[in-house]
Amino acid sequence: MTFVTFLMTQNRPVNINLLKIKLPLSAFLSITHRVSGILIFFLVLPLSVMVFSELTHSQDSFDNFMHSYNSNLGIKLGCIGLMLIFQYHIFTGIRHMLMDFHILNESLSSSFKSAVVTLILFVVNTLLTFWVMI
């Protein structure tokens, strides 16, 4: 009997259903770290190839791109958005690494605190990014 057919024969609630778990803040950061990583690979990196190609092809294509960036709000916000996805992955990634290497305590309360601090730092970082890039 496979695990799945075992579940079919049971009518009791299944607490480990991934779709029914209520997420604590640290788990929210963990799952969004994964989602941002997937977005970086399947969206940010492929688009960055196009942008990098434009920026380095010639001085003219560089100037062209910078002109579109400065005159087209959609392109500007798109680039900032892509950068923010990347930055979110880095911020939550640093928090994960600090816990992996036991620099941050892995207890429930301290992981909640570090999650809050990470989010606050990311919001500040977002404001700074807009301030610099807009």
Added chain:
Amino acid sequence: MKSGRLTWYLQRYTALYFISFLAYLEYVFWTNGFTFDFLASNGLFKVSLSIFILLICAHAYIGLWTVGTDYLTKRALGFVSLGLGAVADFIRKIYEVIFILLGVSIAAFYLLIIWF
């Protein structure tokens, strides 16, 4: 070193490289500005960006493999639907082929643009 241990460390040490590389870029862009000359012809930038791209592919391979073996499994997909759970191994293989091909393409495009 066992391969699980090796990949665990590889994913974290590559992340340290990414942070250092981004700090280097921040420094350059704040002091010298964002210029064509730097992007197209600075030797240190071209070498460190090439390493950055190759390490991103390694880092992403480990991360995406982990995500695949966590969620694209009989157990996890079985919660969505039993039919999906039954073909989970096949779906995961397809997903792995797709991200490997995309990773190789991204690295190839970047290296071609940087060096040719």
